[in-house]
Structures are given as structure tokens and as C-alpha cells.
Amino acid sequence: MPVRLDNIPAPAEAPSLPCLWVWLGLLALSLLVGLGLTLALGEESMLQQSLKFWGLSLGVPSAIWGGLLVVRLMLLLLQQGRAEGFNEQRSLDLTSRLRQGRRALQIVASSFYSAAHDGREDGHTRQIEALLNNRSVLKSQAARGREELVYRHSQFPATLVSEVEANEEAYLLALYRRVLSDLAEPLASLPSTQPLALLLETECTLTDEHQARAWAQAWRESGITQEIEAVKGTGLAAIDHWLDTRSNDHALLLVVAVRLTSGEQDGIAEAAVALLLSNRLRQSGLIPLANLHRPEQERTATVDDLLYAAHQALNWAPLPVAAVEHVWLSGVAPTRQSDITKVLLDLPSQIKPGLGLYDLDTSLGHAGCAASWIAIAAATEAAGINAKPQLIFSGAVDPEAMLWCTTLTGVSPSST
Structure with a gap:
């Protein structure tokens, strides 16, 4: 809580x-x-x-x-x-x-894919450059498997996931394979007895049975030897709960979130994210990339509550407002954009609309259940580039849900 x-x-x-x-x-x-x-x-x-x-x-x-x-x-x-x-x-x-x-998690491994990733060897570099430049990949295109339905959205390029994967279950399987292969290497350096908790979120038209089958196959093929236990909860609320109940746990938390477009509305995005998180009090043996501090959710959808949540998220770091020069937006409903603008103007810092502001909803589209996670993954890579704290405003699948504020900071050499 x-x-x-x-x-x-x-x-x-x-x-x-x-x-x-x-x-x-x-x-x-x-x-x-x-x-x-x-x-x-x-x-x-x-x-x-x-x-x-x-x-x-x-x-x-x-x-x-x-x-x-x-x-x-x-x-x-x-x-x-x-x-x-x-x-x-x-x-x-x-x-x-x-x-x-002020409990926090260390991000020890990260992987994410979007329409800004071209599937090539330097695709991750090109992807983060596109996002830092707010380059939009949203375009009007046919829905996968439904040529008669055209709407404005972002879609994984064929170079990333082959278009021959016409079957949505096979497509989902290919994405699971992608993110797990990126995390298999750091996990291979840990003993097979390392406890591993899994938070898996998937948004697509497949049934739960088909999703579970695709995940089980991808996990078997990944070569990861650690046993996993499922974690209840969704989104950043699961992180908040973890910090309350398992902050001293030896287990690593593996977050995997995939969102496939369903062809029903404009402005949505496909995304696949995997994050490997370690309790800061328990060194995992992996070199941390960044610190993920406790997320703070607004209590009502008002400017005052959102401003309070932003200040509190910075306090959990703890950081002065002036220390943050980079802000990420993801999963923010259009009706809340004006609230975000007012909050950024009220914060006594260098954060201003259009300056150090990266709107993933504008560049990629709304990533649904993966919205918060893709913002965290992108901010992790950005923190490695600019060595600055990152502030994240993110939402969820439901546009009426309260927004979350999260602070992400780099890891000092002494802490590693």
C-alpha cells in the first residue's frame, strides 16, 4: 500500500x-x-x-x-x-x-522492443535515439492479418518479427523469445538456485490458455535454468507491493510485458519489455544499470494530487526537483495532457514542456499494459547516456486510472 x-x-x-x-x-x-x-x-x-x-x-x-x-x-x-x-x-x-x-529496486538487466526498433544489430541504439528525439513511428497502416482495417498505430517491423508469423500465438511466441534471449545471458551468470519471481503482463486478443502456452514454450527454449514463481498484481502497484513485503528478499523480480495491437482504435502501440530487478539491500552479483525508486500514484485525477505525487516520487529518491531534467510520459490519456503541462510548469526546475520531455504516446502510441515498463526501460537506457535522474509519468490500460510518478536514478560507482 x-x-x-x-x-x-x-x-x-x-x-x-x-x-x-x-x-x-x-x-x-x-x-x-x-x-x-x-x-x-x-x-x-x-x-x-x-x-x-x-x-x-x-x-x-x-x-x-x-x-x-x-x-x-x-x-x-x-x-x-x-x-x-x-x-x-x-x-x-x-x-x-x-x-x-525510500526502498528501491536495482535494474540489473533491461530489454525492450517497439516499432522504433528495426531488428538490426544496432537496433537498440537507433530505438533510444528515436525516442530521445521524439521521433514518431505512428502511421496509418493495415492491422496485422486484417488488410481491410486501416488505422493509425505503431507496429513491429517485419525485420524484427517476421511477417510470416501470421498466427498471433506464433507472433507472441517470437516476442517472448526476443526479450528472454536478451535476459538469458545475465541470468546465466547466476546459480540455478537463484530465486526468481515473475510478473507477466500480456495484452492481445489471444485467450489466457494460448498466452500461457506461448510463454511456456518460450521459457523452455530460453535456456534459463532458474525456477520461477508467479507474482500477483499488475503494473507499478506490484512494485509498490513488492517494496512493502519483499524488500529484503533474495529473489530477483523478472517483469515481462507485451502488448499487441488489436486493430480497434487509433494511437496504440505494440511493445515488448523485459526488466530484471534486484532488491537494493541484496546484491545479486549483477552490475546494476539504474535505481528504480518507489512509485507514487495520485489519489484523484487532479492537478494538485498529480503535483503532490511528483514531489513525493522525487522525495523517495531523495532528490531535489531541480536535479531532474528528463521526463518521460507513457500511457497518459489525452484528457490528462493539460494536467501534465501544469504540473511541469509548477515544478521549480528546468523541466518544461518541450525541453527534456519525451512523450512515448506521441512517438510510439499508447502501449497499454506495457506503458509503464517501456518508459522505465527507455529511461534506464537514457540514464546510461546522460547520467541524469529521470522522472516518469505513466498510466495503465484504463485511461480513467490514476497516473503514477516514478523516479529513476543512475548508480554511483561506489554502490556497485
């Missing part, structure tokens, strides 16, 4: 000290009242007994005043102790939440 800092109560204020002049005035008033009452009510013989007279007229009021002062000082000490105890517990709670919120 999200780590909340905004519901921590404000620190208790220290109680105010007793006002010296008020108490001195109270003492003088008490002495005057005591003297007056003694003169008015005391017997005449008392005037001849100076010790008794002054004891009653001044001693008794002084004693009462002193008792009240002691009670006031005891109350002050009690209030001060209560405030200090509250603030100490508040500090412990805040420290605990900060430690929990």
Missing part, C-alpha cells in the same frame, strides 16, 4: 512558560488581599502580636501563592513531557515511513 507522509500529525508545540509579571502581580494581589482581610476581620489584640499578624496577613497568602506556583510548574513539566514524548514517537514514525518509502 502507498506510504503516506501527509497524514502524519504536526509536531506538538512546547508549552509556554508561566508569565513572570502575571505571577508577581498575583503575589502582590494575594499579599494585599491577605493584609486587608487580616486588618478587617482580625481581632484588635492581634495587632499587638506582630508575628501572628504578619504570619496571617502575608505568610498564608504567600503559602497559597507558592502552592499554586508549584502546581503550575508541575503542570508545565507534565505538558512538556507529553509534548516531547509525542514528538519522539512522531519522529520515529516519520523515520520508519521514510525508510520504507
Whole structure:
């Protein structure tokens, strides 16, 4: 569940000290009242007994005043102790939440394919260059296997996945093979006993049975020897849950997300992504590429909540806003673009629309279940090029879903 800092109560204020002049005035008033009452009510013989007279007229009021002062000082000490105890517990709670919120994962391997990848040996380099230049690969073209249906979308080129793979299951299998082959090498350097958790997300027209069959075949052919366990959840919510429940786990988290176009709407993208993530507290033996910090989701679809989520995502890094010069957008509904623009203008940094802003929805299209993952994979490669922190705004399949903000930072040599 999200780590909340905004519901921590404000620190208790220290109680105010007793006002010296008020108490001195109270003492003088008490002495005057005591003297007056003694003169008015005391017997005449008392005037001849100076010790008794002054004891009653001044001693008794002084004693009462002193008792009240002691009670006031005891109350002050009690209030001060209560405030200090509250603030100490508040500090412990805040420290605990900060430690929990600032848990992070290391990205130790990454692979992604889109329509910007031409399938050649230097395809990854060409792909990231295209994305950093906001070069659009969206175009009006026929849907795969349905020549009569033409719409504007991005599609894997034939050089990446052969068009002879007309069968969608075979096409999906080819994509699974692609991303797993890229991660097979780093996984081969680890023992076969290395625990491996799998978060698999696929969006296509195939049934779950056909998707599972394609995945099982691709996994068998990959040569990866580690046993896998499935992880429940979807998208960045699964990362948030992992950081809460398994941040000290020896297991690596393998994320695989594939989205194939269904030929039903404009502006969608095909994408295939694989990420291998390691808990920062548990060194995997692989050289980390970047740190993926806790994602923060807005609570309502408003500018104020999105701005709060962006600030909180940077705080989890922790980073000042001015440190971020590169922003990625992926899976953001057109209706939320104006909110993104307002948030970027409100952030006190160099982040401005059109400057260091990479909109994958404009260059590739909406990648559905792979939207957040392809932004993370692209930002990982970008961080390796410009050595700068990256801020990601991403959505999900449902355009009405709340947006996520995620910070990605490079890995310092000392941490590797």
C-alpha cells in the first residue's frame, strides 16, 4: 500500500512558560488581599502580636501563592513531557515511513522492443535515439492479418518479427523469445538456485490458455535454468507491493510485458519489455544499470494530487526537483495532457514542456499494459547516456486510472 507522509500529525508545540509579571502581580494581589482581610476581620489584640499578624496577613497568602506556583510548574513539566514524548514517537514514525518509502529496486538487466526498433544489430541504439528525439513511428497502416482495417498505430517491423508469423500465438511466441534471449545471458551468470519471481503482463486478443502456452514454450527454449514463481498484481502497484513485503528478499523480480495491437482504435502501440530487478539491500552479483525508486500514484485525477505525487516520487529518491531534467510520459490519456503541462510548469526546475520531455504516446502510441515498463526501460537506457535522474509519468490500460510518478536514478560507482 502507498506510504503516506501527509497524514502524519504536526509536531506538538512546547508549552509556554508561566508569565513572570502575571505571577508577581498575583503575589502582590494575594499579599494585599491577605493584609486587608487580616486588618478587617482580625481581632484588635492581634495587632499587638506582630508575628501572628504578619504570619496571617502575608505568610498564608504567600503559602497559597507558592502552592499554586508549584502546581503550575508541575503542570508545565507534565505538558512538556507529553509534548516531547509525542514528538519522539512522531519522529520515529516519520523515520520508519521514510525508510520504507525510500526502498528501491536495482535494474540489473533491461530489454525492450517497439516499432522504433528495426531488428538490426544496432537496433537498440537507433530505438533510444528515436525516442530521445521524439521521433514518431505512428502511421496509418493495415492491422496485422486484417488488410481491410486501416488505422493509425505503431507496429513491429517485419525485420524484427517476421511477417510470416501470421498466427498471433506464433507472433507472441517470437516476442517472448526476443526479450528472454536478451535476459538469458545475465541470468546465466547466476546459480540455478537463484530465486526468481515473475510478473507477466500480456495484452492481445489471444485467450489466457494460448498466452500461457506461448510463454511456456518460450521459457523452455530460453535456456534459463532458474525456477520461477508467479507474482500477483499488475503494473507499478506490484512494485509498490513488492517494496512493502519483499524488500529484503533474495529473489530477483523478472517483469515481462507485451502488448499487441488489436486493430480497434487509433494511437496504440505494440511493445515488448523485459526488466530484471534486484532488491537494493541484496546484491545479486549483477552490475546494476539504474535505481528504480518507489512509485507514487495520485489519489484523484487532479492537478494538485498529480503535483503532490511528483514531489513525493522525487522525495523517495531523495532528490531535489531541480536535479531532474528528463521526463518521460507513457500511457497518459489525452484528457490528462493539460494536467501534465501544469504540473511541469509548477515544478521549480528546468523541466518544461518541450525541453527534456519525451512523450512515448506521441512517438510510439499508447502501449497499454506495457506503458509503464517501456518508459522505465527507455529511461534506464537514457540514464546510461546522460547520467541524469529521470522522472516518469505513466498510466495503465484504463485511461480513467490514476497516473503514477516514478523516479529513476543512475548508480554511483561506489554502490556497485
